Amino acid sequence: MGHSAAVWDYKAATEITKDWNGIDKVVLRNPGGASARVSLHGGQVTSWRNEQGEELLFTSSKAIFKPPKAVRGGIPICFPQFGYCGSLEQHGFARNKIWTIDENPPPLSPSDSHGKSFIDLLLKPSEEDLKCWPHSEVRIEGLETLDYLDNICQKERFTEQGDAITFEAEVDRVYLSTPNVVAVLDHERKRTYVIRKEGLPDVVVWNPWEKKSKSLVDFGDDEYKQMLCVDGAAIEKPVTLKPGEEWTGRQELSVVPSTFCSEHLDLQSNGF
The missing domain is CATH 2.70.98.10 (Beta-galactosidase; Chain A, domain 5)
Structure with missing residues (x-):
């Protein structure tokens, strides 16, 4: 009689900590030991390490992890414009805002629940943001x-x-x-x-x-x-x-x- 595989608890592999400047970041891990860090500053992925612990993403050693300056490197969210192709600041406002964790995320499909880690983030624009983007x-x-x-x-x-x-x-x-x-x-x-x-x-x-x-x-x-x-x-x-x-x-x-x-x-x- 074979042993059934343990059910992967992706929530247990999700850790919320703080950067040196007090902004929340989320650390995601998978069963093999790979990890990713997502900062709530801009909803930006700032680190992705493989199972050997090697860093796969560039983030500048001089990056400023504090609003209103966007983080230099990683995977930024450029919205609602890229570069200066619009009337807003470079790459829009989303990468300079503090995102929040969705407490009621949509359910995962069964195929996504095996050995993967997730975090669902929300950006709730302020009234000032909406004025900039009518x-x-x-x-x-x-x-x-x-x-x-x-x-x-x-x-x-x-x-x-x-x-x-x-x-x-x-x-x-x-x-x-x-x-x-x-x-x-x-x-x-x-x-x-x-x-x-x-x-x-x-x-x-x-x-x-x-x-x-x-x-x-x-x-x-x-x-x-x-x-x-x-x-x-x-x-x-x-x-x-x-x-x-x-x-x-x-x-x-x-x-x-x-x-x-x-x-x-x-x-x-x-x-x-």
Whole structure:
């Protein structure tokens, strides 16, 4: 008669201690002796050692384990932006906040309960965080799935992933090979600006957001909340004319109730 394997108690292999500066950290271990350390400062993994005790992650010997300075090294959580591609501090605010341990985590699946250790952390944004990361009441439809050049990220080329474009940070983009009809939906005022264009294959989308607004001498600090630049353009392929050739660029703006727009406007239409 064989012996049944002992049930692995992952909670018993989870230890909560404090860093030298008094911030909680969680030490996770597995049956083989491998371990990981997760700091509640930023929810950041600061150490991962194999069964031989060798450190597998780099964390600087001069790392500052104290808010508001993020820990240099390990595995940081960059949210809601990476680098300076947004209006917030570098890599966003999540890596500089104190996270909490989820007292009621979702249940583990049976396949995950054998020889593994877990900790579930939560980040509860403060009211100040939410002010820095507001949700917009304006969205653009007609540019989904298209490629764009991001002027904030050295004109790097990306593909739009959203069902529509919304605004939660600085945006400075050139959308390429766009349809001739684009809509800007203003949910608060229940109206839609319809942009019909001809001879202008690209679309510029710009909003300076909070940080950039304050650096513009001819722009009010809070005016980013009241405006959005959406413009037909010819940027990727400049227009060149030989002697005698003509070029026509045309853009028409109209405003319709949002309910009418959603029911009757065909955004894929290429005509006027």
